[in-house]
Amino acid sequence: xxxxxxxxxxxxxxxxxxxxxxxxxxxxxxxxxxxxxxxxxxxxxxxxxxxxxxxxxxxxxxxxxxxxxxxxxxxxxxxxxxxxxxxxxxxxxxxxxxxxxxxxxxxxxxxxxxxxxxxxxxxxxxxxxxxxxxxxxxxxxxxxxxxxxxxxxxxxxxxxxxxxxxxxxxxxxxxxxxxxxxxxxxxxxxxxxxxxxxxxxxxxxxxxxxxxxxxxxx
Amino acid sequence: xxxxxxxxxxxxxxxxxxxxxxxxxxxxxxxxxxxxxxxxxxxxxxxxxxxxxxxxxxxxxxxxxxxxxxxxxxxxxxxxxxxxxxxxxxxxxxxxxxxxxxxxxxxxxxxxxxxxxxxxxxxxxxxxxxxxxxxxxxxxxxxxxxxxxxxxxxxxxxxxxxxxxxxxxxxxxxxxxxxxxxxxxxxxxxxxxxxxxxxxxxxxxxxxxxxxxxxxxx
Numbered sequence: 324x325x326x327x328x329x330x331x332x333x334x335x336x337x338x339x340x341x342x343x344x345x346x347x348x349x350x351x352x353x354x355x356x357x358x359x360x361x362x363x364x365x366x367x368x369x370x371x372x373x374x375x376x377x378x379x380x381x382x383x384x385x386x387x388x389x390x391x392x393x394x395x396x397x398x399x400x401x402x403x404x405x406x407x408x409x410x411x412x413x414x415x416x417x418x419x420x421x422x423x424x425x426x427x428x429x430x431x432x433x434x435x436x437x438x439x440x441x442x443x444x445x446x447x448x449x450x451x452x453x454x455x456x457x458x459x460x461x462x463x464x465x466x467x468x469x470x471x472x473x474x475x476x477x478x479x480x481x482x483x484x485x486x487x488x489x490x491x492x493x494x495x496x497x498x499x500x501x502x503x504x505x506x507x508x509x510x511x512x513x514x515x516x517x518x519x520x521x522x523x524x525x526x527x528x529x530x531x532x533x534x535x536x537x538x539x540x541x
Numbered sequence: 542x543x544x545x546x547x548x549x550x551x552x553x554x555x556x557x558x559x560x561x562x563x564x565x566x567x568x569x570x571x572x573x574x575x576x577x578x579x580x581x582x583x584x585x586x587x588x589x590x591x592x593x594x595x596x597x598x599x600x601x602x603x604x605x606x607x608x609x610x611x612x613x614x615x616x617x618x619x620x621x622x623x624x625x626x627x628x629x630x631x632x633x634x635x636x637x638x639x640x641x642x643x644x645x646x647x648x649x650x651x652x653x654x655x656x657x658x659x660x661x662x663x664x665x666x667x668x669x670x671x672x673x674x675x676x677x678x679x680x681x682x683x684x685x686x687x688x689x690x691x692x693x694x695x696x697x698x699x700x701x702x703x704x705x706x707x708x709x710x711x712x713x714x715x716x717x718x719x720x721x722x723x724x725x726x727x728x729x730x731x732x733x734x735x736x737x738x739x740x741x742x743x744x745x746x747x748x749x750x751x752x753x754x755x756x757x758x759x
Binding site for chain 2: 338345
């Protein structure tokens with residue numbers, strides 16, 4: 324059928340391009356991010372969907388160098404604990420670059436707000452939908468950043484309680500992401516964890532079912 | 542600084558347009574979705590970031606009309622339970638259209654895979670990062686759908702155990718979204734829950750902090 328709501332071919336191509344070229348970056352240049360661009364990215368994040376329109380996302384922009392160092396230390400500590408938990412793969416893991424906190428032009432934290440209990444719409448049986456909303460906001464920011472030529476990396480290697488304390492976060496809130504954002508020399512042509520041989524990608528057709536789980540979609 | 546990685550102005554505008562115009566749709570036309578377009582949308586979803594590249598998303602395409610009816614019934618049951626839980630707002634809630642399961646051209650379920658325990662990278666302290674990855678995949682699909690002129694609605698009003706059973710999902714997997722996808726007469730100019738007076742949007746500046754929680758970013 325004809326569809327008046329469809330974007331032009333060039334517009335669609337731009338959107339598919341950003342989706343395909345977005346990477347989880349760990350290597351950054353130290354050049355600053357244009358504040359006007361940063362603002363566009365926050366607006367894009369804030370336009371995300373949210374369950375019952377609760378908009379549970381909170382963003383903290385870190386410019387204080389002492390806090391930046393403290394955050395890098397937190398991640399380094401968790402990195403070692405993760406390596407221990409990984410057992411025989413721990414050594415390989417320790418050779419991976421897992422964050423760019425000290426180099427990136429902008430350092431952000433994305434968190435769940437406090438005081439979420441009163442939001443029941445869409446969450447009575449699936450309370451974790453608030454977290455899904457924050458993830459959608461981060462994905463918006465990520466795609467917009469890629470279009471702006473900026474790399475972003477989502478770091479989840481930290482103790483959330485320790486990070487919450489460092490940023491004076493209230494009870495009930497929860498940090499979900501340390502976001503390293505900034506200029507990059509180049510974007511990885513494929514996911515870094517594939518390039519580094521950590522893992523392989525699964526083909527889409529194995530993750531796509533028809534009517535019931537495990538029943539392949541043609 | 543100059544930035545060779547930045548997309549053209551037209552490309553950037555297209556991406557910001559999709560982000561701004563994406564809506565959580567509940568009203569659909571019954572026209573079918575072009576299978577080639579649907580495939581593009583799944584590819585876009587599958588290009589999402591994921592913690593440790595675990596790609597925990599699974600999609601189930603529902604074409605069986607009996608299953609579609611059963612899913613509508615599940616949502617209707619949860620809708621009533623949510624109304625009860627909402628207390629004095631329950632009546633207003635019951636007047637909202639919360640899903641388009643019976644009308645939409647394509648009905649999908651997005652879920653977390655089973656067997657996620659072995660994925661420790663990025664999840665030792667934040668196990669819910671797998672859910673964030675699925676949400677990013679859904680947001681990719683949502684933005685690509687908007688560019689294709691298709692509406693999508695994320696329905697989370699269901700009992701996850703009952704839905705898992707209906708779709709023969711294995712232990713350890715978890716359905717997160719019933720996704721209604723399809724042609725629409727028009728996209729809501731603003732979020733439907735704002736149009737219907739259910740809630741108001743929060744201004745971005747109240748959700749954006751500087752160095753510590755509650756400290757306003759200029």
